[in-house]
Amino acid sequence: MEDAQLYVSANGLQRRDALLVLSEYLPQMEWKEDGETVLDVGCGSGDVTRNLLVPLLPQVKQVVGVDLSQEMVTYASKTFHHDSINFHQLDIERAVQPRQVFPDGFTKVFSFYCLHWVQEQRSCLNNIYQLLQPGGEALLVFLAKNPLFTMYQNMSLKTRWQQYMKDVKSYISVYQDKTDPAQVMADLAEDVGFQILSCEAPELEFVFDNINYLKNAIKAVNPFLKRIPKEDQEAFLKECLAELVLLQGCQQEDGSAVARYNLMIAHLHRSQ
Template sequence: MDNAELYEKGNNMQKRDALESLQDYADKIKWKQYGARILDIGSGDGTVTTRILKEYTPQNYKIIVGCDVSEKMVQFANDNHGNERTRFILLNIENYPPKELMGSFDHVVSFYTLHWIKNQKSAFMNIFDLMTEDGSCFLIFCGRNPIFDVYRTLSKRSIWRPWLENVDRFISPYHDSEDPEKEITQMLDNIGFRDIYVTCKKKHFVFDSADAIKSAVKAVNPFSIPSELYNDFLEDYLEVVRRMRIMDEANNNQSTVKYEYDLIIVHASK
């Protein structure tokens, strides 16, 4: 997940869900119309921040700040998308943010990032502290997703175990949750959020070929697989996908992969 160029080309599902979520919940977000300060957590290569998010923010915003844990991503985003009203910074939302950022943002958004964080309470407390007194947040992240089951299966194979031994570190905290909506709502309420809205939405995405799914896996794969073994890893990945009956083999020997997953959508105010 450190290769910005690769992520930019392979994150089509993430871009689609960010776009659809912003469209569906535009009225609920209630953007500040003038001088808004916006933080995008997990901005990656910067394309969602600048090509999708900006389409739904008022034109009179003051600044959009994207943050990411990857120095390479931040550098790429600044080089390709930064300007006088858009900048990207290095920040791990799981850690306590710099004092100068506290209480600075009218809106905090995040697309496909928070499921990577194990200490959910710490992350949401930091989001709360980054918001202005009348600020709001809009966040989407993974709940149940078959990709996590594929990772778990591969981690049990001797050839991949050395690189996937910490597999649970990269599985959404809500993948096995029986009631993620209740769990998240209670956490937000305890932190002090108000006007809490949490929903777990059933989604699906179709990759039109095996190559397309390989590109998507490369874009978000969190494991440091040696380059000389990567093709074998991807073939094993597809083999597991076939056994899980996610992949459909067509008559023309092309393959489509239909992922069905749960997307958690959160909106709350301070």
């Protein structure tokens, strides 16, 4: 996903969840009086970092937002400038020795709606561990399970679209088929060295007031769309939407659409 402008206009669900989780978890975290150094992994367009995270942080010295996509980083730097925030390009999955990039590390690491894009969860968690100072805390929030991923799978089997979706597996949350995704994540995080303060994957609901809002939300995060010839993109999106509605039975009589999914919320501590 690289269309930052579209994402900012269609990320109501992601913003709702960031707010929900921050309201519950920020009061549970320990805050240093002399201010915190904060990392936001997968900051995307930067609006959640700038407009939700930073205003809610009780103590902050410096915030860094990192993202895989240079286009997102450039957009975030231009559009969501703030004296305490810097945006950088970084792949949290493939980075080697990230402390060479950020030698002082961070006292808090946040991540919203990013880690379901990461297949190598161990290396990603290990990098987050390395980037945290001893005593630091991480709050990682992402999709554990979502019918959206089943929709991608089903679309990739269709003759018309399969050529554009050969790598569909790499866009599906690794927790999608797990019976107890939170336990799998907790076990992995513990193995990497974290103390698990809590890890859960509750089912949440979000109501899109009309089906077009859902269509835009799907469009904004769809990793396959840009591979499809322009003249076929609308047909692809319509089929994605129809497939999702079929899977979820999510369209209501009043025209609204309900999305149901499991959100991973992992609150982790690095003790040394």
